[in-house]
């Protein structure tokens with residue numbers, strides 16, 4: 001049976017959580033035994049978000065096949081079992097790139113190449129490609145209705161309805177119903193306008209997901225239904241929630257899945273959301289808190305570390321803990337004196353995440369040294385592994401000027417360097433080592449204990465790597481290389497055996513962590529951090545008790 005389609009559009013303002021809505025619908029449908037795939041169209045002209053600033057775009061999510069994609073794909077993978085690739089994220093830039101290549105090849109046989117039908121056909125064939133082998137393809141259109149640049153995508157989904165019919169296509173529109181404090185009222189006008197805008201391009205939404213901060217009363221729903229020409233049951237309260245993992249449950253409460261299946265004339269088994277209910281129960285009933293400090297460069301903009309934050313949440317939930325995350329500006333640790341200690345004190349674990357460029361590196365090295373010497377659990381990801389190696393080379397091996405050639409091309413000790421540069425690979429665009437690579441793990445290491453297997457596959461996004469010329473002195477001084485590519489070329493994991501939990505990886509495990517399957521590296525890091533925090537607390541309490549009971553001894557010192 002050919003797949004059916006759910007098209008998710010957004011109105012009124014951006015950031016209403018269309019991606020989460022699409023992912024949550026996918027999650028709900030999976031819970032009823034439906035096989036889904038998800039994809040996103042981004043209307044901007046960049047070919048992919050790989051070259052965009054994290055401030056502009058947020059995190060670049062990397063898929064197994066090495067595509068640099070929109071962060072919404074991260075939601076799709078965390079909420080569903082869909083296997084995503086470069087086919088699941090298209091920008092206007094990439095669509096046009098295809099068309100122009102075809103035009104240059106002469107594929108259009110002399111015809112005038114136009115937005116309709118050539119661009120829309122290209123968009124439709126991208127949709128059809130991800131719809132193979134699934135029951136339903138959920139297609140999210142980025143941007144907001146009314147944007148000039150999203151028009152070709154809107155037109156393409158309008159054509160899909162024409163082509164396939166109502167029973168095979170469903171339009172979900174995510175909109176805003178704001179509460180206006182001055183009037184003490186929820187307002188439906190923005191939603192009415194947004195639906196009007198959709199209607200003007202020939203799309204009548206079937207379901208309205210209304211983002212609000214409170215439940216929509218029956219009268220409110222019937223008003224929206226009347227003005228927007230949808231059945232009342234299709235006006236859904238998409239209420240703000242404390243945890244994104246609650247959204248599928250909120251939608252289930254509003255019977256979104258039943259509505260979808262009814263519209264698409266599909267039969268499905270009963271809903272089973274027990275695992276998600278358990279996750280949400282943990283979110284609201286933690287036994288304790290674990291405090292992690294992330295030392296990075298883009299810390300003021302959390303979206304740039306979306307998957308990382310979620311992976312830490314998954315790790316904490318696995319131990320029934322609430323995650324207290326503090327973002328520490330790396331540059332702020334470059335104090336030149338010991339005042340950084342006050343900033344780093346009190347964390348149960350310290351993490352240096354991925355990053356590019358020189359800014360804040362010295363601060364990261366300071367934080368790593370602190371974690372290493374004070375035996376605070378440390379987890380270094382990509383740049384965080386590279387800086388851990390630099391710190392070790394400088395402060396343990398004594399190679400004072402050790403560095404990465406990324407930050408100091410003239411350094412006499414390129415502990416981190418660009419192997420491919422030496423092999424004559426051009427630098428510009430797309431030279432990063434991207435996507436899934438196999439890593440062999442050394443037996444009897446922390447990495448082995450964490451993964452429980454000797455071969456893993458993880459996703460990468462880096463240009464520089466560990467320089468094997470420094471393996472001997474670093475290993476002799478106590479660094480353990482616990483993971484490498486099968487051919488031994490790339491170092492993938494390092495650790496310090498004389499530290500309770502100090503581990504670094506060249507890859508990005510955060511991309512593969514899910515709430516229902518917390519990644520072992522995050523689960524164990526958070527576990528070690530909590531244990532360390534508890535031990536430290538107990539020690540502090542012992543000291544306080546001693547001081548209280550034996551004041552003369554303390555005073556006598």
Ligand code: GLN
Pocket residue numbers: 353354355356357381382383384386406461462463464465
């Ligand atoms: N800047 C480093 C490199 O390119 C690290 C990259 C990263 O952390 N993703 O190798």
